[in-house]
Amino acid sequence: MHAPEPSNSEAALLAALRRGDENAFIALVDGYGAVMHRVALTFVRSNEVADEVVQEAWLGALRGLDRFEGRSALRTWLLRIVANIARTHAVREARAVPFSALELEHEAGTERAPALPIDRFQGPDAPHPGRWVSFPTPWPAEPDSAVVSAETRDLIADTIARLPDGQRIVITLRDVEGWNSADVCSVLDVSETYQRVLLHRARTKVRAALEDYLTGESP
Amino acid sequence: MSNEFSCQQMTEVVTDYFDEALPPDDHQRFERHLTYCAGCGRYVDQMRETIKQTGTVARDESLPPALRERIVDQFRNWRRT
Numbered sequence: 001m002h003a004p005e006p007s008n009s010e011a012a013l014l015a016a017l018r019r020g021d022e023n024a025f026i027a028l029v030d031g032y033g034a035v036m037h038r039v040a041l042t043f044v045r046s047n048e049v050a051d052e053v054v055q056e057a058w059l060g061a062l063r064g065l066d067r068f069e070g071r072s073a074l075r076t077w078l079l080r081i082v083a084n085i086a087r088t089h090a091v092r093e094a095r096a097v098p099f100s101a102l103e104l105e106h107e108a109g110t111e112r113a114p115a116l117p118i119d120r121f122q123g124p125d126a127p128h129p130g131r132w133v134s135f136p137t138p139w140p141a142e143p144d145s146a147v148v149s150a151e152t153r154d155l156i157a158d159t160i161a162r163l164p165d166g167q168r169i170v171i172t173l174r175d176v177e178g179w180n181s182a183d184v185c186s187v188l189d190v191s192e193t194y195q196r197v198l199l200h201r202a203r204t205k206v207r208a209a210l211e212d213y214l215t216g217e218s219p
Numbered sequence: 220m221s222n223e224f225s226c227q228q229m230t231e232v233v234t235d236y237f238d239e240a241l242p243p244d245d246h247q248r249f250e251r252h253l254t255y256c257a258g259c260g261r262y263v264d265q266m267r268e269t270i271k272q273t274g275t276v277a278r279d280e281s282l283p284p285a286l287r288e289r290i291v292d293q294f295r296n297w298r299r300t
Contacts, residue, residue, distance in 0.1 A: 020298045022291070029290055033282040051286050058290050062297050114227065121227040130225025135258035136265060149275070157276050175273040181238055192240065200234035207269040 010074050018065060029058070032075055035177070036082045039187075042172050043086035053089055057082040076183055083187045115204040137215040152210070159209040163202055170195055171202035224252045229259045233266050 016024035036057060040050040060081050061068075068077055122131050160168055160176070173184045185195050224232070224245075229252055235241045236249050253260050282290075 022294065022298075025294045026291060029282070029287060033287065033290065034278075034280050037282055037286070038278060051283070051289075054282075054286065055290055055293060059293055059297065062294065114231065116227070116230050118227075121225070130227040132226045132258040136261050138261060139265060139268065152272055153276050156273050160273075160276070171273065175270050176276045176278065178274060181240075196234055196238060196240060200231075203234060203266060203269055203273075204230075206273060207266055210269055210272065211265070 011070070014065075014068070014070075014074070028074075032078050033058075035075075036078060038177070039079055039082050039173070040086045042169050043083065043090055049089055050086075053082060053086045056085050060085065072186070076186060079183075079187050115200065116208075136211065139210070139214045152213070155209055155213055156206055159206050160202070163205060166198045167202035167205075170198040171206070174199055175203070222248075224248050226252075226256060226259055226262075229256075230262060233263055236263075237266075237270075 013024045013027055017028065033054065037050060037054050040053040040057075041047070044050050044053060057078065061078055064081070068074070072080075120133055122128050122133055160171055163171065169188065170184060173179045173187070174181070179187075181192055181195060184190075185192055188195070229249065232241060232245065232249065236246065239246075241249060253263065
């Protein structure tokens, strides 16, 4: 995640918060509230429920304040609380979101298909099995038109929204939010390996959508 | 050369490569393959570009004001208890 490990100023904020200082609380809400809300939305997708989740998470954080020992970054601690509450809500809504590590691993394991269609590579009887049939088409140099980049962003957001839940959540946290692998695993309670399988599937599909859009080829 | 990655294998391990999660032998195989295969070079560049572009997807940078207010009210109630 972008935030550094617990810093002196963070420790000071926490100390103030334990004394009931409202300004310290507001500083934390303004610092971490937005990302907590985005994470909640990744799990539950309805704005109303996401609002409830974030509110509950702050209450949970206040109640658990004395148990926070500063071993993890405050940000990671808060986001774990959000993720756990969001999962509980998702269960209540009976949504098919992967709530547990087990289900995420199931999703990672069931998609054993190759990342790319196999006909992009030479078959086992060809002179060079596994080699490109033809190289990927080059993409145009980075478009500098604002319209084109807005279109690209919409296309990516759209592609991500249609991914299976596990892939959608992992690529959102890793590549949209920019978290590192360890943070994603810690918040989702999933192994690095499974997390990476989901991420790889997701990235491959986003690349295919971009390829389709930028070169007019089918993925 | 059967010990080397095929192009298809390259496309399967690129995320592990980016995360530096490949065993050292495979990491070297990956980089060796890139020295002689322009197609995979292009593919890896496109995956990098994909990640970069994904990072530009819009994010809401603030809480809805009404929610922020409810959270602060909740804090005041909590403090009273």
